[in-house]
Amino acid sequence: MESFERIHLDLSKQPGKCRIAETGLGWKPSGGGDTFTLDASNIGGAQWSRAAKGYELKILSRTSGVIQLDGFDQEDFDRITKAFKLFYGINLESKEHALRGWNWGKGEFGKAELAFNVQNRPAFEIPYSEISNTNLAGKNEVAVEFSLPAGGAETGTNGHLGGARSRGRKAGAAKDQLVEMRFYIPGTVAKKEKDEDGEEKSVDGSEVEEQNAASLFYETLMDKAEIGEVAGDTFATFLDVLHLTPRGRFDVDMYENSFRLRGKTYDYKIQYEHIKKFMLLPKPDDLHNLITIGLDPPLRQGQTRYPFLVMQFKREEEVVIELNMTEEMLEGKYKGKLMPRYEQPQHSVVAQVFRGLAGKKVVTPSKDFSSHHQQSGVKCSIKANEGHLYCLDKSFMFVPKPATYISFDTISVIVMSRVGGAVSASRTFDITITTKNAGGEHQFSNINREEQKPLEDFFQAKGLKTRNEMLDDSSALIQAALNDANIDSSEEEVVAARADRGSADEDDESVDEDFQSDSDSDVAEEYDSAHESSGSGSDEEMADADGAGSEDERAVEPKKKKVKTGK
Incomplete structure (x- = not known):
């Protein structure tokens, strides 16, 4: 037996003790907790590489995916190599990672993980068990979303149960978590078919059908990561449900611990424990009902977050559905919560199934409120x-x-x-x-x-x-409206008067140019006369238009003298 101290299992926060024996491998946390064991017959391969806490031993199991043991010293390599060769007949492969920092390379799908290789060296690997969802974010872009742990304590110590139960265990190892990664995959590739053994083979013939490279990457990742299928059989499915937020039509698949929204472009898988609020709201048009689901953490679509899902159903549209459950399950776990068969309006069935599976109370509008038109x-x-x-x-x-x-x-x-x-x-x-x-x-x-x-x-x-x-008094409101109207009209008159005065001032300036001998006094009179002189000037111009030009000159001259006397 070989024993090692201060070893971390699957990025766990707490170190533990690792033992390698002839019967298999075991790990026990130092502070107490669940012990992880791996039978010798389940070990398919092993790799040695530099990692965050020292050196890492990566074990490729036959059924449980990838197991990571981090925290070894460089001197431990020889001991582990001999132990694996002696106990399991497996050669410990030493792998070097690409350190160039390039963000372009080649994706390679392994049995248990996706490797991103740069110059034939892995830059990083993504275990399929950590991938919760993937979408075609564009013509040549694939978005990969990572699972979040169901609970803060679930950090990989007992996460190797296979399937959906182990998803997101490693993501709970630190406060900062990688939640999404996007791959840009240009070009097309030759479409391949699978033979009887499931292996891919090239299509025969002169005309080879080509497929978008991003679509092939997306389909392969969906198949390898078993997204959606690992959740088990669907208990109920509601087709073509209209969603107002996020906008679109989605098929709703109900599983034991989660539900899935399947659209033409995006797929979402949401855990029931992420549902914080569930509301059934009748729309005031008397035709539709809305189901609003509050999520924490919110649904993410690129940079957009959706803390609420809003579904719309026709109020009178009925649905007949039988739940895909055994009688034992209905009588045991869901007794009194679910019925084997429903024949009711669709919004009511969806609400009852959600309430039974998620265990959330359905909130409806208050009976203390009724609008003027008797709506909620x-x-x-x-x-x-x-x-x-x-x-x-x-x-x-x-x-x-x-x-x-x-x-x-x-x-x-x-x-x-x-x-x-x-x-x-x-x-x-x-x-x-x-x-x-x-x-x-x-x-x-x-x-x-x-x-x-x-x-x-x-x-x-x-x-x-x-x-x-x-304003509570309607007459006061009407008076305010009239006052506003008067203010508006008076403002228009002021603007019009200013416009007239401007044209009159221009005429006065043209007259002053003819009498250049009075230069200083003429300029002073324009400023000193202010509003009154401008008003009288406009009146005098009207008189001048009637043919009283000589009287206009006599009317202006006394005002000039009066201004000089005032000075």
Whole structure:
């Protein structure tokens, strides 16, 4: 037996003791915990390479994928080599990684991991067990998403159970986690077929069918990582469900521990434990129902995050479905939660299946609120996005975009006000919800004036602090509108008068050019005469247009003398 101290299993935070014996390999954490063992018959190969905590022993098992043991010293190489040769008849292969730092290379699909090779040396490897999803992000781009651990304590100590149960175990080893990687794969490749043994072979014939290289990479990775299939048989499937967020139509597959959204471009796999809120909201059009699912961590699509899923169903559309479950499972784990057969409206069936599998309470709108039109939601807008604001028992929910959730516990004050012109403000009003968090504010605009009373009654019933900044007296509002109209007309008259005065001033300047002998006094009179002289000047010009030119000159001269005397 060979024994080694301070060894980390699969990037685990806690080191342990590793033993290599004739019957197999074992690892036990120093601080206590589950012991990991690997039978000798299950060891298919081994590699030795430089790693983060020293040197790494990578074991390729026949059934459990890749096992990483990190923390060896360089001097341990000879001992481990002899042990593997003696006990298992396996040669320990020493591998050197590419250190050039190039971001272009060749992807190689192994039995248990995807290797990215640079000049025939691996730059990094990705175990298939760590891949949760992959999508075609573009014509030549493939996005690979990595699993997150189900719990903080699950860091690889007992993660080698195979299938979906071991996904994301290694990702819990550190605070910073790699969640997505994208590969750019240009060009096309010759399409290959599989023979009876499952091996690929080239297509015979002069015309060889070509396939997009990125699509082939995507399909191969889906097959190797067994994405979707490893979750087991689907309990229920709902086809072509319309999603408002993220926009599109997806097939919804329900598994034991997760559900999957399958679209034409993107696929998502979401754990039930990531569901934090589940709401069933009737749409005010009396035709549709919305199912809103709050997720933490949120769904990611590239750089975009979706903390809420919003599904839309036709209210009257019924569905007949039988759950793909054994009677033992229904009577045992899901007794009283699920029925073997459903024949109800689709939104009701989806909600009941989600509630049974995920164990989440279905939240519906508060019975204490009813809008002016006897609906559960109020039509309004967030900036340029129209939607509906729902009043729940303990929170507000705005859907569909941007889906906004506001808990009553976080609200500081609700301000009701009018924004905009007098005519539009008489028909609509705004609600601004200020939260206790610094800088937290949500404004819902263009709410129908008829909804003011129901909303105020609801705020009062829930004990929410409210401030009304609107004019309650309708006559005062009409008077304000009239005043605004008078102000507008008076401003137009002022502008027109200024325009007339400007033209008169230009005429006066042309007259001054003819009387250059009075140079200084003429300039001073223009400034000193101010508003009165400009007004009289405009009147005199009107008289001049009627043929009283000589009187105009006599009328101007006394004013010039008066100004000089004033000085």
